Amino acid sequence: MSDPLPRRPDIRAGRLPAEELATGFADLHPALERHEALVEADRCYFCYDAPCMNACPTAIDIPLFIREIQAGNPIGAAKTILSQNILGGMCARVCPTETLCEEVCVREVAEGKPVQIGMLQRHATDTLMATGEHPFKRAAATGRRIAVVGAGPAGLSAAHRLAMLGHDVTIYDAREKPGGLNEYGIAAYKATEDFAQKEVAFLLKIGGITFETGKALGQGIHLADLRRDFDAVFLGLGLAGxxxxxxxxxxxxxxxxxxxxxxxxxxxxxxxxxxxxxxxxxxxxxxxxxxxxxxxxxxxxxxxxxxxxxxxxxxxxxxxxxxxxxxxxxxxxxxxxxxxxxxxxxxxxxxxxxxxxxxxxxxxxxxxxxxxxxxxxxxxxxxTFLPHGTEAEGEGIALERGRIRVDAARRTSLEGVWAGGDCIAEGEDLTVVAVEDGKVAAMDIHAALTAADRVAAE
Structure with a gap:
């Protein structure tokens, strides 16, 4: 008896009609209507020393922004959110709020039904973005130039904060589009209607930020050159392995x-x-x-x-x-x-x-x-983290548990180089944590440059 024929793999396109595809990839959490947002905001107890705020990696003042929504001021609420987390719109869509702010909500503890903090955050940020305006103004130009390698959440967060403080920022990324994980790694049903690129466009309205795509560390750009040509370098390299x-x-x-x-x-x-x-x-x-x-x-x-x-x-x-x-x-x-x-x-x-x-x-x-x-x-x-391009100088950047070692200010072992996001030892594979890394590093870079300017002026 002859051997049975091999089973042919059943892999093909077009398994579902367009209507079913649209349903399967529709927005996981459709936005709240204005009345729904007001009703949900009214459920908040506006706790003193709110546990939800303590649970937020970016320390957004959650009771304040919810109170602003309750008062009919979603634009003000958005400014409160974005002052701490410039990618608050995406984080409202993809953050595991059920294990962060909403898990410790007093309503959750007492009733098993937390205030929908993530949905309220989305309501506020979407309302502001729909106006086409940027909520922050750029400080006077400092003449300082910072290189950011990686256009993911950490790099974008650092770039925006540095630009807002008056520095000029150049972001390098290997891919054609900025956004990193938000553009390439999030499920399509969580970020519909090209939201990642809309948020990048919104962020760039601060001014002072330029992109150079198709360039990766060690391929088109080199750390030694960046350290020579820029006043500071931030690495948001992600995990390529x-x-x-x-x-x-x-x-x-x-x-x-x-x-x-x-x-x-x-x-x-x-x-x-x-x-x-x-x-x-x-x-x-x-x-x-x-x-x-x-x-x-x-x-x-x-x-x-x-x-x-x-x-x-x-x-x-x-x-x-x-x-x-x-x-x-x-x-x-x-x-x-x-x-x-x-x-x-x-x-x-x-x-x-x-x-x-x-x-x-x-x-x-x-x-x-x-x-x-x-x-x-x-x-x-x-x-896994691939350290391509970080080993070029001496012994390269110090690693810990296979990722870049940083201190609390996100400084690496190389003078003038900071890092954040998934590529650092403390990285948690969360957009919101990467945003905080970028913000913390940006503020320390600014402090370092400001201190250097004071010394030079004396």
Missing amino acids: VNALGADGEASSGSHDAVAWIADLRQTADLSGLPVGRRVVVIGGGMTAIDAAVQAKALGAEEVTIAYRRGREAMNASPYEQEVAATRGVHLRFHLQPKRIHAEDGHVAAIELERTMIENGKLVLTGETVTIEADQVFKAIGQ
């Missing part, structure tokens, strides 16, 4: 990096032309795994499974994000670690996983395996 599965057959066709796939999806003008498998397996337990799985389902994949090596409680994705995936038809399976990708004619046909358990506090393999048929496998098991 991707962890490997460490499973046999990982190089098979149909095995993808989830981060790159999401970036491609975000830049696709016609989602109906984006191929997706009928059976998709995503490996990982963080936000990227959730975003990849939900979007694969929204493209028309019939079976989408997230496989995570630990238990549900250990997932980096919040319970809310897990619920989003489950309600969209994604299967979440736990205590499964990839062992082997089975391929037919070089293409993924299935993935074999080994069951795990926790023993004496450690993850151990049990020897029992499970096989799941798949046309595509996406790995979303974390990214």
Whole structure:
């Protein structure tokens, strides 16, 4: 008897009609209407020493901006927000508020239903952005020039604050569009209608910021040159490396990096032309795994499974994000670690996983395996920092746990070089944390330059 013919991978575009695609990629949280915002703002207790404010990485005065909304002044509320977080519009869309400000809201603690802080923040910032005006004025030019490498949240935040203080800023980025994670890494249903680019355009209205795209550190620009030609350098390099599965057959066709796939999806003008498998397996337990799985389902994949090596409680994705995936038809399976990708004619046909358990506090393999048929496998098991271009001077920038070591002011081991965002040892893979890094570094750069000017004048 002859061997059975290999199973053909079922990966194709146009699995769903345009109407269903539009529904699947519609705004996850449609904006509040004015009356809805007023009603929600009225629920706030305006706590003294508010726990929500303490939980916000950028220290937005949440009770104040909600009171301003309640008083019918969303523009004022937006200024309060943006004075602390210039990317407050995007953060309102993508921040895990359920584990930050809203988790400690007194309403949540007492009633299990927090004030919708994120939605109110979006209402305020969207209202201001719709006016086309920028809320801040640039200080008198200082004559100082700062280079920012990386146009992600950290770099944009640093650039805006420095420009507002009167410095001239040049931002370098390897990609064609600024925005970093906000443009290339956020699920499309969380930031609709090209919001990332609209926010960048809004930010640039401060003046004093120029972009140079298609330039990466070590490729087109060099740290030694930047240190020579500019008064300060800020590195917001992000995480360019991707962890490997460490499973046999990982190089098979149909095995993808989830981060790159999401970036491609975000830049696709016609989602109906984006191929997706009928059976998709995503490996990982963080936000990227959730975003990849939900979007694969929204493209028309019939079976989408997230496989995570630990238990549900250990997932980096919040319970809310897990619920989003489950309600969209994604299967979440736990205590499964990839062992082997089975391929037919070089293409993924299935993935074999080994069951795990926790023993004496450690993850151990049990020897029992499970096989799941798949046309595509996406790995979303974390990214790594690639120090390309930072090693050029002497021993290069000091690293800690594989990322750039910084102090509380975000100063690196190299004189005149600051860093922030995911590339630093304290990075938390959150837009709001990266924004705070950029702001803190900008204020320290300004203080350092101002002090140098005073010394020179004496």
